[in-house]
Amino acid sequence: MPEPARPGSEELVLAFLAEAGDEFVSGEAISDKLGLSRAAVWKHVNALRSQGYRIEAVPARGYRLLEIPDRLGELEVRPLLNTHDVGQALHWYEEVGSTNDVAKELADEGALHGEVVIAERQSAGRGRRGRSWSSPPRKNLYLSVVLRPDLPPARAPEVTLLAAVAVCQAVRRAGVASAAIKWPNDVLASGRKLAGVLTEMAAEVERVQWLVVGIGVNVNAAADDFPDELRELATSLLIERGDPVPRALFAAALLTALEEWLDRHAAEGFAPVRAAWREMSDTLGREVRVRVGSADLVGLAEDVDETGALLVRTASGLERVVAGDVEMLRGR
Amino acid sequence: MPEPARPGSEELVLAFLAEAGDEFVSGEAISDKLGLSRAAVWKHVNALRSQGYRIEAVPARGYRLLEIPDRLGELEVRPLLNTHDVGQALHWYEEVGSTNDVAKELADEGALHGEVVIAERQSAGRGRRGRSWSSPPRKNLYLSVVLRPDLPPARAPEVTLLAAVAVCQAVRRAGVASAAIKWPNDVLASGRKLAGVLTEMAAEVERVQWLVVGIGVNVNAAADDFPDELRELATSLLIERGDPVPRALFAAALLTALEEWLDRHAAEGFAPVRAAWREMSDTLGREVRVRVGSADLVGLAEDVDETGALLVRTASGLERVVAGDVEMLRGR
Numbered sequence A, B: 001m002p003e004p005a006r007p008g009s010e011e012l013v014l015a016f017l018a019e020a021g022d023e024f025v026s027g028e029a030i031s032d033k034l035g036l037s038r039a040a041v042w043k044h045v046n047a048l049r050s051q052g053y054r055i056e057a058v059p060a061r062g063y064r065l066l067e068i069p070d071r072l073g074e075l076e077v078r079p080l081l082n083t084h085d086v087g088q089a090l091h092w093y094e095e096v097g098s099t100n101d102v103a104k105e106l107a108d109e110g111a112l113h114g115e116v117v118i119a120e121r122q123s124a125g126r127g128r129r130g131r132s133w134s135s136p137p138r139k140n141l142y143l144s145v146v147l148r149p150d151l152p153p154a155r156a157p158e159v160t161l162l163a164a165v166a167v168c169q170a171v172r173r174a175g176v177a178s179a180a181i182k183w184p185n186d187v188l189a190s191g192r193k194l195a196g197v198l199t200e201m202a203a204e205v206e207r208v209q210w211l212v213v214g215i216g217v218n219v220n221a222a223a224d225d226f227p228d229e230l231r232e233l234a235t236s237l238l239i240e241r242g243d244p245v246p247r248a249l250f251a252a253a254l255l256t257a258l259e260e261w262l263d264r265h266a267a268e269g270f271a272p273v274r275a276a277w278r279e280m281s282d283t284l285g286r287e288v289r290v291r292v293g294s295a296d297l298v299g300l301a302e303d304v305d306e307t308g309a310l311l312v313r314t315a316s317g318l319e320r321v322v323a324g325d326v327e328m329l330r331g332r
Helices: A009-020 A027-034 A038-050 A074-080 A099-108 A153-173 A237-241 A247-268 A271-280 B009-020 B027-034 B038-050 B074-080 B099-108 B153-173 B237-241 B247-268 B271-280
Strands: A054-058 A062-067 A090-096 A116-122 A141-147 A180-182 A186-189 A192-204 A208-217 A287-292 A295-304 A310-314 A317-321 A325-328 B054-058 B062-067 B090-096 B116-122 B141-147 B180-182 B186-189 B192-204 B207-217 B287-292 B295-304 B310-314 B317-321 B325-328
Touching: A009 A027, A009 A038, A009 A062, A009 A074, A027 A038, A027 A062, A038 A054, A074 A090, A074 A247, A090 A099, A099 A116, A099 A141, A099 A192, A099 A208, A141 A247, A153 A180, A153 A186, A153 A192, A153 A208, A153 A247, A153 A271, A153 B153, A153 B192, A180 A271, A192 B153, A208 A247, A247 A271, A271 A295, A287 A310, A295 A317, B009 B027, B009 B038, B009 B062, B009 B074, B027 B038, B027 B062, B038 B054, B074 B090, B074 B247, B090 B099, B099 B116, B099 B141, B099 B192, B099 B207, B141 B247, B153 B180, B153 B186, B153 B192, B153 B207, B153 B247, B153 B271, B180 B271, B207 B247, B247 B271, B271 B295, B287 B310, B295 B317
Parallel strands: A090 A116, B090 B116
Antiparallel strands: A054 A062, A116 A141, A141 A208, A180 A186, A186 A192, A192 A208, A192 B192, A287 A295, A287 A325, A295 A310, A310 A317, B054 B062, B116 B141, B141 B207, B180 B186, B186 B192, B192 B207, B287 B295, B287 B325, B295 B310, B310 B317
């Protein structure tokens, strides 16, 4: 596992200021503590300011952190992470086509397990099955994680269900207790889409080379931020809670939850993930229509099996669905 | 499905000469038949000569094809193919690192179902699990096929077993009737490796984007052509038959067999592939040791199941093996 990158001086200065909260910290205290010259401290403060940190400087009192930019870079997210791998290397972009495409390139070039790509906006965000993913800038969370699990490709669906569990858990902890998972990996609230997962992989037939798990969460998007045709279909943490969520905090909580579940999956297999998925499911116990290829399958969504497939009780028997789009026909 | 590329004039001239066999064909007959000027016919003949075709030209008699170069390019292989997709686009290289790597790049750039990469030599030929594949130049067959089946990744093992069936069938038809398959996809003769398959893929969790099936067959390699450490482990069509095999003919027969099995798989599913695999198996009914991760599993190789996994009867019960290396402990 990769050694967490050592924080640079700039990051240490920021951490020092952040720790002081509303208090002033003298330049002398910082330079003593971090072994930096006063001039170096001043240089780092200015570098932070140029990145959007508002830092007050008052002669004889020192520095005070007034505002952290609403950005999801390494400086903002990493200090909040409680992980050993996931997010310890974090590639931040103002804009990309799609974070999955960037992460796939990095993975092909040898990116390590847990490296994360985050972008403030996506010009060509993608959802499952080649669909587009609405990506208004600086409102939401668009990230992709490179994973190198020791799994055959047939077990990759376990990781995509795992990601949905981590996202749903993070969303619930952020105050949307009603969030639930629609098979296989959408997170819904009030019946609308709040988050989605797109997992891609490169593999030999018997082993995964890498998985890229792309996660899109509507965080602070207001209804107006969505395109017209999505307004009735999408929701966000902001819309559900009524107030905004600090994005960096949410991103860190999500990555931390993801790693906890990955560790658990590596140690205990799919069973605990499956149990959590069932508990969070919005699909099980409901009448569904599943589009499988060009055919429709209608029945009761009974369970997910030990491979992550959806089991649907139809008039003609129990059908096992490994891929398809689910539509809810009736509530519980 | 892609339209077969239209043969160029050069290919038509070659076909004309090839059809005449040992007879001379007059330049006039060629130019009349193909609607080319005499000068154009002459130009094409010279272009063919520069590619290694020996073509005799005798005034007042015409042209005669004396020798076809031992090469696996489009001109040599395509006229022998009996396929609608596989090999209709054929990318030939004198040397590549690995045909799978080239095919994967082409697939990422949008190569169609059935496009084939063939190389005369590989500087970094790869086998399963990151191992190297011995690739002496111009003796053997190194090719990779881009496939775009409508399958979830969990069903990819079916295609790799299918490829082994096609290879084994082509090898048997080439006169090595004893050839048999070692699970999952090596082809053996006299207990030594004659061919191998390396399948790689890009996928979303629920659907394959592309598969690249890499096939290496030892065709005309003599024992001396293999590195010392492989001499006891590898064999070839030449070694088994005692005389060489026209490589282009064998390549075309293999690609044709591959497409026949792919068509059958698309229409009828895995069952007929599984039946053929069983019939060709060298593994079933034998005591085997399977290395699974860091553990060894010893027992009777009983069957392949409906997913392509190997079922091994051990002291503690029936184990299902999806990935691993098999070693034969005893004969039938």
